[in-house]
Amino acid sequence: MKSLLIQKSHARECFRNFLRGKNLLLTTERSRLLDIIFSQRRHFCIYDLHQMCQVNQQKVSLATIYRTLPLMEKAGLIRAVNLKADNWLYENTYFKHHHDHMVCVACGKIIEFENVGIEKMQSKVCKKHDFIMTEHTLELRGYCSHCKKTRKISALLGSKTA
Amino acid sequence: MKSLLIQKSHARECFRNFLRGKNLLLTTERSRLLDIIFSQRRHFCIYDLHQMCQVNQQKVSLATIYRTLPLMEKAGLIRAVNLKADNWLYENTYFKHHHDHMVCVACGKIIEFENVGIEKMQSKVCKKHDFIMTEHTLELRGYCSHCKKTRKISALLGSKTA
DNA sequence: TATAAATTGAGAATAGTTCTCAATATTGTC
DNA sequence: GACAATATTGAGAACTATTCTCAATTTATA
Numbered sequence: 001m002k003s004l005l006i007q008k009s010h011a012r013e014c015f016r017n018f019l020r021g022k023n024l025l026l027t028t029e030r031s032r033l034l035d036i037i038f039s040q041r042r043h044f045c046i047y048d049l050h051q052m053c054q055v056n057q058q059k060v061s062l063a064t065i066y067r068t069l070p071l072m073e074k075a076g077l078i079r080a081v082n083l084k085a086d087n088w089l090y091e092n093t094y095f096k097h098h099h100d101h102m103v104c105v106a107c108g109k110i111i112e113f114e115n116v117g118i119e120k121m122q123s124k125v126c127k128k129h130d131f132i133m134t135e136h137t138l139e140l141r142g143y144c145s146h147c148k149k150t151r152k153i154s155a156l157l158g159s160k161t162a
Numbered sequence: 163m164k165s166l167l168i169q170k171s172h173a174r175e176c177f178r179n180f181l182r183g184k185n186l187l188l189t190t191e192r193s194r195l196l197d198i199i200f201s202q203r204r205h206f207c208i209y210d211l212h213q214m215c216q217v218n219q220q221k222v223s224l225a226t227i228y229r230t231l232p233l234m235e236k237a238g239l240i241r242a243v244n245l246k247a248d249n250w251l252y253e254n255t256y257f258k259h260h261h262d263h264m265v266c267v268a269c270g271k272i273i274e275f276e277n278v279g280i281e282k283m284q285s286k287v288c289k290k291h292d293f294i295m296t297e298h299t300l301e302l303r304g305y306c307s308h309c310k311k312t313r314k315i316s317a318l319l320g321s322k323t324a
Numbered sequence: 325t326a327t328a329a330a331t332t333g334a335g336a337a338t339a340g341t342t343c344t345c346a347a348t349a350t351t352g353t354c
Numbered sequence: 355g356a357c358a359a360t361a362t363t364g365a366g367a368a369c370t371a372t373t374c375t376c377a378a379t380t381t382a383t384a
Contacts, residue, residue, distance in 0.1 A: 025350060025361060046340085061364045066341065082244050087340075102293050115287055121280045122302060129273055130307035131264050138300045140284060145292035187330060187381060208371085223333045228372065249371080 008038040011077055011094045018075035029060045033068050037078065043089040043110060083110065083139060100137065104144035106151060111144065170200040173239055173256045180237035191222045195230050199240065205251040205272060245272065245301060262299065266306035268313060273306065 012034055016026045036052050037044070044052075046065060053060040069090060072078045079093045083103045098119075102111040118138065126133045143151070174196055178188045198214050199206070206214075208227060215222040231252060234240045241255045245265045260281075264273040280300065288295045305313070 023361085027349075027362065029363070059364095062340095063342085063364060063366095064362080067362085102288070102291060102295075104293075105296070111291055111293065113287055113291065115283060118280055118283045118287075121277060121283065122300075125275055125277055125280075126264070126302060126304070129264060129275065130310070131266075131273065131302065131304055132310055133264075133302045133304040134267070135303040136301060138284075139298060140288060140293065140295045141297045142288070142293055142295040148292070148294055185330085189331065189380075191332070221333095224371095225333060225335095225373085226331080229331085 007095050011038050015075050029064050030068050032058050043091045045087050045089050102140045105141050106147035109144045169257050173200050191226050192230050194220050205253045207249050207251050264302045268309035271306045
């Protein structure tokens with residue numbers, strides 16, 4: 001995987017092109033947000049991002065954040081994922097293969113995984129229904145390896161598993 | 163698939179037992195909500211449900227609806243699905259096999275499908291990560307067969323497909 | 325019927341998100 | 355660099371979905 005620095009400059013170029021194509025500007029605020037987002041690899045929520053914007057004269061208002069993220073999403077730089085928690089998370093998708101998530105309902109840990117087999121079967125299902133898929137999300141919820149050990153999962157679960 | 167009437171009475175019994183186990187009551191309001199929900203098979207949102215409660219002296223307050231749905235969810239009668247629209251939808255899951263969704267982003271049509279192969283591969287992935295899955299959701303978004311014909315999808319899509 | 329516990333509805337409170345609009349920044353042109 | 359046209363920003367108001375509060379009501383049980 002490329003270094004964050006290189007990734008960041010490519011992402012900025014990509015965003016600039018996207019914006020240009022729509023007669024929009026790569027303003028200092030948009031550029032700062034991009035900087036922050038592409039300086040780390042973890043999932044982030046709007047609140048996190050806003051917090052990170054409050055330091056270093058890098059203040060960007062909530063309104064601007066709410067306006068900018070959908071642009072980055074359309075540009076293919078980030079993706080919103082709903083992990084059935086209380087709020088949406090975003091993740092950097094640029095330079096990353098498509099992947100899906102496992103979420104531990106006990107500790108909140110997010111595990112990313114790729115599975116070509118599943119993707120292929122999805123395509124088959126779509127063909128069968130004459131459906132053109134443009135996007136998909138798969139989320140598995142349950143207990144991670146660590147929580148499985150430390151908690152009495154069997155008691156929590158009863159006999160149900162999905 | 164069993165008739166709605168039979169299904170409804172079974173669901174009521176199931177809910178009653180669930181509530182009893184928690185020292186909760188099957189009140190008239192809860193019973194009315196169950197009636198409404200199990201009188202139709204489609205997905206519904208809270209707003210729909212509240213509207214349906216406004217007729218026939220069946221008024222149930224929003225507060226009660228918000229309190230009751232999580233109970234029914236825990237009882238295994240309904241399921242909340244987030245189809246990336248603006249709000250959550252609920253669906254009757256009692257007497258129904260687990261299924262996943264395709265959502266047409268053009269017309270909003272929801273297509274349900276079951277695929278054992280995908281489910282099996284999910285289990286494999288979980289085993290590999292030592293993850294105990296209790297729940298999962300798979301959503302495919304794109305264009306249904308009808309919208310594919312009537313709209314210039316290729317123009318909308320560019321070259322991207324997921 | 326009396327008592328204790330659970331439930332309800334109305335509206336207040338909260339939280340996340342979008343909207344409004346005056347002030348500011350940016351781009352392209354001369 | 356100055357100018358005009360356009361896009362953008364931030365502050366706070368507005369909006370919306372959801373949760374909370376609490377007095378009044380309902381229910382189960384003795």
